[in-house]
Amino acid sequence: MKDRNPSDLLPLPVSQLHILMTLATGDKHGYAIMKDIQSFTDGAVTMGPGTLYGAVKQMLKGGLIEESNERPDPELDDQRRRYYRLTDLGGRALDSEVARMEQLACAARARRAASTPNQGA
Secondary structure (H helix, E strand, C coil): CCCCCHHHHCCCCHHHHHHHHHHCCCCEEHHHHHHHHHHHCCCCCCCCHHHHHHHHHHHHHHCCEEEECCCCCCCCCCCCCCEEEECHHHHHHHHHHHHHHHHHHHHHHHHHHHHCCCCCC
16 A cells, blocks of 8 residues: 555545544544544534444555554553554645645635735826
8 A cells, every 4th residue: 555646535524634633743533633633623523433433444444544553552441542643645645635625725815915906006
């Protein structure tokens, strides 16, 4: 899967983008992913378990993420929890999607500036 071009995966579904963003900071289990997304979006996005695990299933199948056997502290952790981590492909897809969105935002600002009537004329 390392040979896959991340650009072929774009645009990413928003749920997958949010999950990749949270896993970019390290391995997390499902509930921690949901809480992190809610935190970094200042509560604007609340991802439920159905959306999360549906996206996780697709992302595992697509090679964007993988299950991790690493646990922060096995004695303090529930063994039933599954932890997920970003793969190389997932990291490259995240970078590509961010670049695509930056380009889109620049184009939108340019179009908006071009359509705004000159105030001083």
